[in-house]
Each structure stands twice: as C-alpha cells, then as structure tokens.
Amino acid sequence: MSHLGYACLMAVDPDHVLRTAAALLTRKSTATMDEVAKAAGISRATLHRHFAGRDVLVRALESLGIAECEAALDAARLEEGTASEAVRRLVGAIEPVAGLLAFLYSENQLFEGEELNAGWTLIDDRISALFRRGQLGGEFRIDLTPAWLTEALYGLMASGAWMVHSGKGAPKDFQHMIVELLLGGALRREES
Amino acid sequence: MSHLGYACLMAVDPDHVLRTAAALLTRKSTATMDEVAKAAGISRATLHRHFAGRDVLVRALESLGIAECEAALDAARLEEGTASEAVRRLVGAIEPVAGLLAFLYSENQLFEGEELNAGWTLIDDRISALFRRGQLGGEFRIDLTPAWLTEALYGLMASGAWMVHSGKGAPKDFQHMIVELLLGGALRREES
DNA sequence: CCAGCATGAGACATCATTGTCTCATCTGGG
DNA sequence: CCCAGATGAGACAATGATGTCTCATGCTGG
Numbered sequence: 001m002s003h004l005g006y007a008c009l010m011a012v013d014p015d016h017v018l019r020t021a022a023a024l025l026t027r028k029s030t031a032t033m034d035e036v037a038k039a040a041g042i043s044r045a046t047l048h049r050h051f052a053g054r055d056v057l058v059r060a061l062e063s064l065g066i067a068e069c070e071a072a073l074d075a076a077r078l079e080e081g082t083a084s085e086a087v088r089r090l091v092g093a094i095e096p097v098a099g100l101l102a103f104l105y106s107e108n109q110l111f112e113g114e115e116l117n118a119g120w121t122l123i124d125d126r127i128s129a130l131f132r133r134g135q136l137g138g139e140f141r142i143d144l145t146p147a148w149l150t151e152a153l154y155g156l157m158a159s160g161a162w163m164v165h166s167g168k169g170a171p172k173d174f175q176h177m178i179v180e181l182l183l184g185g186a187l188r189r190e191e192s
Numbered sequence: 193m194s195h196l197g198y199a200c201l202m203a204v205d206p207d208h209v210l211r212t213a214a215a216l217l218t219r220k221s222t223a224t225m226d227e228v229a230k231a232a233g234i235s236r237a238t239l240h241r242h243f244a245g246r247d248v249l250v251r252a253l254e255s256l257g258i259a260e261c262e263a264a265l266d267a268a269r270l271e272e273g274t275a276s277e278a279v280r281r282l283v284g285a286i287e288p289v290a291g292l293l294a295f296l297y298s299e300n301q302l303f304e305g306e307e308l309n310a311g312w313t314l315i316d317d318r319i320s321a322l323f324r325r326g327q328l329g330g331e332f333r334i335d336l337t338p339a340w341l342t343e344a345l346y347g348l349m350a351s352g353a354w355m356v357h358s359g360k361g362a363p364k365d366f367q368h369m370i371v372e373l374l375l376g377g378a379l380r381r382e383e384s
Numbered sequence: 385c386c387a388g389c390a391t392g393a394g395a396c397a398t399c400a401t402t403g404t405c406t407c408a409t410c411t412g413g414g
Numbered sequence: 415c416c417c418a419g420a421t422g423a424g425a426c427a428a429t430g431a432t433g434t435c436t437c438a439t440g441c442t443g444g
Contacts, residue, residue: 141381
C-alpha cells in the first residue's frame with residue numbers, strides 16, 4: 001500500500017466538483033445527483049464516492065458558502081473607514097456568492113429539525129456588528145435594528161441576484177443598486 | 193339528476209382547501225399531497241378529486257396569490273396621495289399574502305420552460321407604475337429604476353416575512369420595517 | 385512490465401410520492 | 415323511505431431519485 005493517504009493518480013478534484021455543483025444548483029435547485037455528476041464531468045458512482053448522498057453534498061456546499069462568505073467579510077475589511085464604505089465593499093465582495101447563498105437559503109428550510117450550522121450565526125453577527133457600528137457612529141439611523149438591516153441586506157442581495165440571473169439587470173449594477181437602496185432609500189435627498 | 197350543477201350536500205369547500213394548503217406550504221414548501229390533505233381535514237382521494245395533481249394545486253395557489261395581490265393593490269389605492277403613502281398602504285395590505293408570495297416565488301423556478309402566468313407581469317407593472325409616479329413627481333430619486341425598486345420591494349417583503357416567521361420580528365413591525373428601509377434607507381437624514 | 389487504484393458504465397433493490405382504482409359509508413333531497 | 419352523490423379508507427401500479435453493488439477499463443507508480 002502507498003504511504004500516502006490518497007494522492008495517487010487521476011483523482012477527481014472534490015473542490016472542482018463542489019463548485020460545479022454550486023453553479024448548477026444555483027440555476028436549478030432541484031437538479032438530480034445524476035445531473036450534478038454530468039455537469040461535473042464525472043459519473044454518478046464517482047460523485048457518490050466523494051459525497052455519499054445528496055444531503056452530504058448540500059452540507060458541503062453549505063460549508064463552501066460559509067467559507068466564501070467569511071472570505072468576503074474579511075476582504076471587505078468591515079472595521080475600516082465609514083460603515084457606508086464598508087457596506088459597499090461587503091456587497092461588492094459577496095456578489096459572486098450571492099447565487100449560492102440564495103440556493104442554500106432555500107435549502108435551509110429543509111433542515112428544519114436539524115441543527116443550523118453555527119457559521120451562519122457568525123456571519124450574521126459580523127454584519128450586524130457593522131450596522132451597529134454605523135449606528136453608534138451616528139452614520140446610520142437607530143430606529144431600524146441591526147438584525148433587520150442584516151436581513152434586509154440578504155433580501156436585497158437575493159433580489160439583485162435574481163435581477164442579474166433573469167437578465168433584467170447587469171452584474172456591474174449589482175453593487176450599486178443594492179448599496180444605494182439599502183443606505184439611501186428610494187426618497188430623494190434634499191440635502192444632497 | 194339535480195338541476196344544479198354541483199351544489200348538493202357536504203361538498204368540500206375548494207377555497208378553504210386552497211387556503212389551508214397555502215398556509216401549510218408557506219411553512220413547509222415540500223409538504224406532501226397527503227400532508228396537504230390532512231391539513232385540510234380531507235382525504236387524499238378527495239383532494240385529488242378537486243386538484244388533480246400537485247401542479248394543478250400549485251397553479252391554483254398561484255391564481256389565488258395573484259388575486260390576493262391584485263386585491264391588495266386595489267385596496268392600497270396606488271393612485272391616491274403621495275407615492276410614499278401609497279407604498280406604505282401597499283406594504284400593509286400585502287403583508288398577509290407575503291408568505292404565500294414567497295412560496296410561489298420559490299416554486300416559479302420549477303416552471304422554467306413553461307409559460308409564466310401573465311398575472312405577475314400585471315402586478316409588476318402596477319407597482320412599477322407607482323414608483324415611476326413617485327419619480328415623476330419629484331418624490332423618489334431617479335437613479336434607481338422602477339423595475340429594481342419593485343424587485344427590491346419583493347426582496348424586502350420576503351425578508352420581512354422571514355423575520356416574522358422565524359419569530360425574530362413582530363408582525364406589527366412588518367409594514368414599518370419595510371417601508372422605512374425601502375423609502376428612507378439606512379442613512380440618517382440630517383434634514384428630518 | 386505489472387500491479388494497484390480510481391473511474392465509468394450499468395444493473396439492481398429500495399424508498400417516497402404520486403396517480404388511479406375500488407368499495408363502503410354517510411348525508412340530504414325527493 | 416330510498417337513491418344519488420360525495421366522501422374516506424385503502425389497495426395498487428407507476429414513476430423518479432437514490433443508495434449499493436459488480437465489472438471492465440485505463441492510467442499511474444514502482
């Protein structure tokens with residue numbers, strides 16, 4: 001037997017499979033394991049060897065989504081500059097993951113009884129903290145709770161991802177549309 | 193044979209079944225036909241006699257959702273008063289349907305190839321027209337398209353429904369949270 | 385060259401949901 | 415009272431997705 005745990009030869013790259021699955025399920029959330037395998041260019045048997053069951057695959061996608069979200073949060077440097085600038089960076093950084101997030105969001109309701117991955121709470125807390133920072137600094141209004149602002153951001157990102165996905169909006173407008181509406185609202189600013 | 197088309201005796205009320213199904217599927221979008229029947233207090237056979245198949249049931253729910261949406265649009269009198277007031281009335285009127293809308297929204301992706309019910313376009317147009325009216329009247333900013341404002345409203349309503357459903361928010365705050373964020377945004381208003 | 389290992393293809397049983405059917409029962413109107 | 419119609423309960427097959435298995439193939443490392 002080889003002294004290496006696994007690395008030998010034409011082994012499938014699990015990360016590539018995962019990302020292909022994410023791209024497919026983002027478009028068609030009911031895709032079959034067979035379709036996922038075909039999209040990844042592997043057989044259903046091999047897919048099953050790496051992810052033993054659809055739930056395992058979804059859990060792995062959840063971990064991927066959480067990891068990418070946290071990477072986006074890190075890249076956005078939420079502690080630096082004004083809260084508004086941080087929100088803008090956050091939306092821009094999270095845009096590539098928005099589709100996957102929307103998929104996971106719709107799948108989460110299937111994990112009703114089971115425990116919710118603690119990673120989501122971590123992310124919620126970091127975003128809530130950003131809004132709280134904006135409130136304490138006098139930048140954001142205080143009559144909307146950080147929790148609601150966080151949920152609203154999620155909803156707006158889902159709408160933005162939908163606009164882009166359906167072709168009604170350009171990806172380049174994603175960040176601007178969301179940030180402008182979330183921060184500025186629909187009303188005209190007399191003071192501007 | 194009776195001279196009346198159908199009305200005879202202990203006939204099931206299809207509307208009651210529909211509303212029960214809506215309430216159930218709002219909470220558990222993957223509910224079985226059996227669960228739907230049980231929730232409505234009828235047998236699966238009878239459910240099947242009224243709605244021949246799950247797709248027929250979902251289509252009926254779609255029609256119900258469209259009808260209730262249009263009723264809400266009518267009740268909100270979108271042409272009266274300022275656009276802001278109309279938006280506030282709209283959100284308040286549509287709140288009871290928000291859960292059903294979220295369910296239908298998630299199901300619509302399953303009707304990929306098939307034709308989309310024209311009713312949705314009608315509703316989109318009416319809401320878009322409201323935002324356009326606000327823009328033309330100088331009330332709303334013009335750098336966000338009415339189409340985006342409409343989609344954003346949907347997203348915020350989904351987030352609001354989620355907050356209420358998950359117990360993180362009170363139903364009485366639904367209207368206020370959404371309208372304040374959609375119109376005013378998160379930034380503080382110096383002019384207020 | 386050869387052995388080992390990952391893969392592809394496919395067969396197979398299982399499971400859940402669904403659509404369809406039959407039959408017994410109950411109710412209310414004529 | 416009696417019958418038509420609607421319902422409830424359950425059996426049944428069909429379908430689709432899934433999990434598991436075997437076998438042949440092809441490649442790599444030694």
